[in-house]
Amino acid sequence: MAKRPATAKKTLSAANLKALGDERLADLLMEMAGEDAGWKRRLRMELAAEVGAADLALELDKRLNTLAGSRTRVSWRKRPELLADLATVRRIIVERLAAMDARLGLDRLVAWFDLYPGLASRVKDPKGELALLFDGASNELAATASLAGPDVAAPILIxxxxxxxxxxGSWIGRGASGLSTPLARALLVGIIEGRPRPTGRLALVVQKLADRAGDxxxxIASLPDEDRIKPEIGAEIARRLAEAGRAGEARAALEASRPRLVEAARWGRREPEPPPPPPENWLTAEVAVLEAEGDVKGASDARWMLFERTLAEAPLRAEIAKLADFEDVVALDRAFAHAAGYAxxxxxxxxxxxWPALREAGEMVVARAGDLRGSADEVPLWASRLEGRHPAAALVLVRSRAVALTRLVLSRGGEEVEHLVQQAAALAEQIGDEGQDGFLLALEEAARPVRRGWR
Incomplete structure (x- = not known):
């Protein structure tokens, strides 16, 4: 067997540390504990965990009470140390205590979260790192509460x-998706039952919990009445009702949120304006409602309308999937032609x-060269994908990119423009294109406004 290299033995790893032996490691840890109070607390907690959950909870309580009772201002220099201490305490609660006794773990985790208001008032934290630390622990709160179960966790969180x-409200809302379904339902009952309709922040929490509970x-009841007639929100209500098989209620919600005429100004100074076009999610909801109503043709027409207005792929793919052989080919030809002529x-x-439809894309580029925006971020990628089989289209894109960058800022596009000019020359030579001189003149013309601005 080959001898292990000396450098590998010196690498800081768990395996190499184990090789030092129990006595040597214990001596090193005692030495560190004597020099670092944080390490001393950590080791005490680990030793307490070996005894049992109650002993670990007692050690955690000591640290939590110290942090809660402190009134000392924390400077930006001391902030990293405090954040590391808080993260360590949270990790021991979640990974050690909650694993042994979920109720004790949840109690201490709630106490940990309750440190935030006091800390926020005395920690210098311009970057918001303290808030991020607590917000980031929302999923751990949800997991620990779910482990404790609804009977234990629901009263504590309520x-x-x-x-x-x-x-x-923020922490439970953020962690709602990680709650168990029974706990989410128990929280909803505790928040709603026998109480006025929730509003404001509490209504937002109810929405997240209802989402998780599938209620x-x-x-719907948590949404303000005035919001339900807004097209974006009404469409979401209608879509969910349609997917639940409640077609009649879905249609009512959709129609209640249909965009309407803009009222005429008072004193007759302005005629009523036509309603704005429905947003994309409203049209998507209309498809779902028509399908729930069993209107196959209406749903198909609505999918086409949605695609033709937005070029969204999802409704087109859904429509193609429902068509028989050969009919799908005709439908795709129609879709590609519409995209090629899109405003x-x-x-x-x-x-x-x-999609991809590279042949149609290449033909479109050549046919509508003057309509394309060379500044689009995807243009270089498109050109590289087209240059193999559609070099004329790639040439159009390369040239439009060079002109667009020159018009934007010469300092940004300098080297890239030079590379694009060389790429355009190579493509032009490959296909026998004679427009290179005209392209260079267009590039020079595009640079003139920028140069005049430098004078």
Whole structure:
């Protein structure tokens, strides 16, 4: 067997540290504990954990009480040390104590979160690192509470919400997706039952919990009445109702949120304006409602309308999947032709490249060269994908990119423009294109406004 290199033995790793032996490691840890109070506390907690959950909880309480009772201002120099201490305490609560006794772990984790208001008032934290530390622990709160179960966790979290809604509403809302379904339902019952309809921040918490619990009616009830007639929100209500098989209610929600005429100005100074076009999610919801109603043709027409207006891939793919052989080919030809003639040429090209429909994309680029925006970030990638089989289209894109960068800022596009000019020359020579001189003149013309601005 080959001898292990000396450098490998010196690498700081768990395996190499184990090789030092128990006595040597114990001596080193005692030495560190004598020099670092944080290490001393950590070792005491680890020793307490070996005895049992109650002993570890007692050690944690000592540290939590010290942090809660301190009134000392924390400077930016001391902030990293405090944040590391808080993270260590949280990790021991979650990974050690909660694993042994979920109830004790949840109690201490709630106490840990309750440190935030006092710390926020005395820690110099311009970057918001303290808030991020607590917000980032929301998922651990959800996991620990779920481990404790609804009977234990629900009363604790409801009390926290009732007494400190501002912070706890945010933490529970952030962690709602990680709660067990039974716990989310128990929290909803505790928040809603026998109480006025929630508003403000509490309503947002209810929405997140109802989402997690799969309680559609509670989710809808948490939305303000005036919001339900807004197209974006009404569409989401309708979509969810349609997916739940409640077609009649879905249609009512959709129609209630349909964009309407803008009222005429008072004193007759302005005629009523036509309603704005529905947003994309409203059109998507309309498809779902028509499908829930069993209107196959209406749903198909609505999917086409949605695609033709937005070039969204999802409704087109859904429509193609429902068509028989050969019918799907005809439908794709129709879709590609629509994209090629779309008012926003760059958006149309983006659709064709992403599908992908490279032949149609290449033809479109050549046909609508003057309509494309060379400044689009994807243009270099598109050109590289087209240059193999569609070099003429790639040449158009390379030239448009060079002109666009020159018009934007010469200092930004200098080296890239030079590379694009060389690439354009190579492509032009490959396909026998004679427009290189005209391209160079266009590039020179694009640079003149920038140069005049430098004088």
């Amino acid at each position: 009390e926290a919400l009732n007494t400190r809604l501002s912070e706890w 559609l009616d509670t989710w 926003d040429a760059t958006a149309g090209l983006r659709f064709l490249m992403n």
